[in-house]
Amino acid sequence: MQTTEKKKSSTAERIVITGVGLLAPVGASCRDTAAAILEGRSAYQAHETVQVLNSPSGDVLRGATISRISDDLLPKELEGIDRMEALLIPPIAECLRALPDSLHGFVDWEIILPDTIRVDNNILVSLAKKISRLQLSSGKVCASLNPRGKFISRIAYAGELLLTHRIEGVVVACADSLCDTTRLNKLMLDGRLKDPDNPYGILAGEAGGAVLLERESAARLRKAPILAAISTWGSATEPHPWPDGKPSKALGLTTAFHQAFSKLGDRGASVLHVITDENGERARALEWSLTAGRIFPNPDQERYLWHPAVVTGDTGGSLAAVVLADAIMRLIINTPPSGRIALAASDDRGSRQVLCLEHIDQPERKEYFAKIRSILGGRKTAMEEQ
Template sequence: MRGEHQEEAVPLTGIGMMTSVGFGAYPACAALRAGIVRMVELDASQKAAGHPDWKPPLVGSPMKGLTDGYFGLGRWTRMAVDALRDLMVNARLSGAELEQSGIFLGLPAGTWSSSPERHQQFATRIAQWLQLPGLQSCIRFYPEGHASALKALQEAVAQIHQGRLTRAVIGGVDSLVDQERLASLLTGGRLKTDENPVGLIPGEASAFFLVESPRHARRRKAEVLAWLEAARIAHEPVSPASKQPCNGLGLGQAVSATLTGLADHGAATGLIICDLNGELYRAEEFSKMAPRSLHRLQQSWRLWHPADCIGDTGAASAAISVCVGARALARGYARTDGVLVCASSDEGLRGSMYLRSARKEAVRS
């Protein structure tokens, strides 16, 4: 099925996640499949700084029981470390093997996440909490929002094809329920409230997935959850802050490039997973992209957006979509052999990639 594009496909052999509906990739994917929602009124410690007199309740999807009592860098480290531990268990990856992998981590744009000094502190903490000192030098950060993991994926796959890496861990971590982020979203009129029914519900999550060279995956007899193909990125000049309608050109370019990069042009795609979050901007963008870029699809397709259950998870959202798609293909409930994943960052980055089922190959072998 991969045909002439076989050289572009890499096996996805493990997933790890921490979300408000499941502490672990497998329970989280099961909960998302079942439509379980964990959205609550945010408590006093999570109210938006600078808005002490805000009367209507702010609703969000924090990871109760995991991030309670953690703030700032400590909160982010807790989320990232627990998701990495989950990945190691699910992928049967030892600490020594993780230290020999490239770690590509997506973060939100702006604030401390774009500071090299803070990157160093974050990497140091992750290595310390995992007790893997060699990991610190393996982590590379991509502070570019929702689609950052897809940009990181494109670069990681390129390094695997060049022989510079045998395996890479790609992921994202973000929290939109901390005070600073809430204040910014509230000031910008982007939160869903009684006065703004088309806004987003803030969430938090971390997610990682493992990709390897085909030879390395065979050598260690890794289970292939899905084949990953044609990761592409583009740029959209119209931002949500501009208050202008988005015509979907940037997202359309990324999606079209992914489908063009497939031997079958994605004709059998039956599922699309994206980061729609309740905001009008994203809905307009997707609706204008679809007829322009998805006309080659030869069957009806379904649309999943995990934010329905866990809120907007920012820079973790693309990695979550990849994990959800891979798990759905591996378990068979995707009801298709092809899944398209796409994401849009507020700052303009657009990303797209394709997951193809490995179940048929498993049956033949």
């Protein structure tokens, strides 16, 4: 009698995103912010003009428009590490709503802050007290020279941690603000703030963001909604980042895209949306224009480029979280999927990071995702319109 042997699945375990949180000047949650970005609704009436230095001697002041979170959500008197904590609490709590009570205490968490903030472990103690789902012993905090890149790279490394350690999830969070006087003064003196004399400058902003990562098998076992799967990651360093005065040849960003796409079976042909942290600065736009013509195997394919900082403002080191949240929501509203989404984050000191996301089919969660699309402006998929 012949017997048949079940084939072992060759499908590798994937890391998925099951929770995301965001606090930004245009929204108090991820969905509110995503809706504002998708609609191009920047709510500039809530922004303000502040006086900053216009000369190194400090005897001349100049008006600068900034994109600050409204006072009813975050009092402007909060500064430094206290402001970072206030920016972190809502998004971390928001992303952890996806986790059932039974898994509390089985989640590692890491906070990424800019090196402009004096950091110590007291922020972990405070966050663990104010967010009951976090355990102090499993938290880490770091101040990074390249906070945008660090946020993306820690997401990639968290995937490795989930696959090799007996933990149920990893939260990666970040926060930053360009709205304090010291940083605004430096940006103005460096000629980087947008004003009538500098149309290629940035609108300084602030934000906090967080993401919850799990193994796909674990998420499916508890029937959790899966927002996106991480396809690949690429990382490189730009030898001539913008602040050094030398023109960038986009070698770092190109290498990061090539590295990420090399791990995809189609070498990136299925990537139809690209979301970057372009912020109005000419150097960033030129770097992307150089990169775009080098990375796709099918350059004639129509693609969409998005840069949410146009709506939210440049939120400094936390802009990578804004870009990620925008990518996740665009992936959801394009269900059935219309290809992968690639997002890119670039730091002033040269870090270049690329992360590719893809849709995961969950027919049992059809109503859940339809509700999200409804919240994001009543958009319907092509299948739903038929």
